[in-house]
Amino acid sequence: MGKYLEDSRKLLEFIGGKENIGAVTHCVTRMRFVLNDPEKADTEKIEALPSVKGTFTQAGQFQVIIGNDVANFYNDFVSIAGVEGVSKEAVKEEAKKNQNIFQKIASTLAEIFAPIIPAIIVGGLILGFRNILGEIGFESLGQKVVDGVAQTLKDGTPVYNAIVDVSQFWAGVNDFLWLIGEAIFHFLPVGITWSITRKMGTTQILGIVLGLTLVSPQLLNAYSVAGTAAADIPFWNFGFFQIDMIGYQAQVIPAMLAGFTLVYLERFFKKIIPEVISMIFVPLFALLLAVIFAHVILGPIGWVIGNWISKIVYGGLTSNFRWLFAAVFGFLYAPLVITGLHHTTNAIDTQLVADFGGTILWPMIALSNIAQGSAVLAMVVLQRKNEEAKQVSIPATISAYLGVTEPALFGVNLKYRAPFICGMIGSAIAAVISVGFGVQANSIGVGGLPGILSIKTQFMLKFLIAMIVSIVVPFILTFLWGKKNKVK
Structure with a gap:
């Protein structure tokens, strides 16, 4: 301690003093402040400090770029300022007071998708590698032959073998990698509903269970719906009404609608059910109703909304x-x-x-x-x-x-x-x-x-x-x- 004491004193002064700090924490390279009055921060003087590499405001947070030594700077700053640092989550919640409605929506979406993006990235890399193994024909591997017939395109161009056609090892690798790819993309709704309950502070295992009910093997796979006649779609028969047994594999909007519904149902039942029996009946009622709403109302609506958004974007781009x-x-x-x-x-x-x-x-x-x-x-x-x-x-x-x-x-x-x-x-x-x-x-x-x-x-x-x-x-x-x- 002590290396950044002088710069910390000046930063505290230029930021508007201790009374202007609503919350403070740090990340890998930046000090993150929630200021009670952002206008009091003198950015020119702050950026002139030797330890400071720059400043910016984003998502209601005033951020001061320090660099890789930010942890030591942070320790000196909180000792000088006499403030208690808080978690990044707490700072985000405090920062929302300074956000408009659009920033709040974007912030919420970011916090929902951030935990699952690493898996999506891995899935994309795996799909790319599987395409190299199974989708690209190489002339050096020879022309593809099926049942003794050399394969050609309509114009007579030869169709060449892909790697999986000539190597059992790589064919096995290709098949094995789909285990991971399927888990990431087909079961994506599980990750979304879990992430929503995590972000909103409700019971995460209920979010996981809800997500699983959207992709259960009992349901007709979402990728098979378009090719299935309406009369052949399975359904739950309740006598006087029926519910189609359709899965929502890889669907984003239905999973998000279902996840938020579960969150608000759980919060509602926690308010009205006595604490002595809440452990039993809050999860029962919240999950049961959320699953019903997901398959009767939210899933079909979400599917339409998701298709509408994607078709507009895709249409614009094509x-x-x-x-x-x-x-x-x-x-x-x-x-x-x-x-x-x-x-x-x-x-x-x-x-x-x-x-x-x-x-x-x-x-x-x-x-x-x-x-x-x-x-x-x-x-x-x-x-x-x-x-x-x-x-x-x-x-x-x-x-x-x-x-x-x-x-x-x-x-x-x-x-x-x-x-x-x-x-x-x-x-x-x-x-x-x-x-x-x-x-x-x-x-x-x-x-x-x-x-x-x-x-x-x-x-x-x-x-x-x-x-x-x-x-x-x-x-x-x-x-x-x-x-x-x-x-x-």
Whole structure:
């Protein structure tokens, strides 16, 4: 302790004093404050402190970028300020007082999807690898033969063997990996309903059970509904009415509606049922009604809403005006990150994967992140003799290229403004190229350079072209601007 005492004293003063701190915590690189009056914070003086790399406000939190030594800074700060640090969850809850309705919705969606995104990323990588094994024909492996007949396309082009056609080992690997892929995508509603109960502070095991009732093997698989005649759909027969036994594998909206219904039912019954018997009857009534509502009302409605959203987005991205849709989305995605509203795209991407077997939206997100990182990379070159600037810009570049753009946006690009716009321009051009080629990802992936691993194999080369554009254009534009304005 003691290394940051002086900067901590000044930060406390510039932030408006102890009485202006509603809550404080820290993450990997940043101090996170909820301020009672954000206007009292003097950002210019705070950013002039030797230990501070930048500041920004997001989701109701005033965040001060310190760097990798933030834990030591935090300890010195709380000792000087005489305040008790709280958990990040507590800070998020306190910060919601400073959020508008749209920020609250985005924040809630982010907290629901954040715990399950790692699994979705893994699933996307697995699907991509399985596509390489089973979907790509290689001329070197010979022409494919089925029942003694050499296979060709309608125009006579030979159909070549995929890896699984000639190797039993890789065929086994391909089949084995689907165990994981199926668990992630087909049973996604379980993760969503669990995450909702976790975020809302209700009984998590009930969320898991509810999710399982949406994907039970007893139900007709969601992927089989379109190919099943109405008369052949199984149903529960209650005599005077029937309920179709349809599953909601990979469906996002039905799972979210069911999950929130369970949460509010549990809260309702906790209020009206005496505590002495609440352990028995609260979970019974809440879960039973939630399952009934899910299969009678919420599931069908959610399915329609989900299909409606995905079809609109997919239609926009495949229409004659797809270039305009792509340009606008590519240009505005980085500003969405600043507001926190970008988290809403996770639900749309996941629904697109469920309905169309892939997403055209997510590749543009990866390209936007790369573009912002490339703008920062230009700043690294321009400020190569500025050791203080490089302490922020080099880690920010790496972070953006790996899919996390906040350090790049708030630590560098927004500070100078022009690099931010250059990144947006490069992102828009790359998005038009990506959508023009019809590039699809298997699912959400790592939103930066490694994102190419989640792209469907037939589109990888085309996505690589868009990636190069998202690297080169922002870099050149930012570099030229920096040279003209003598940035050092």
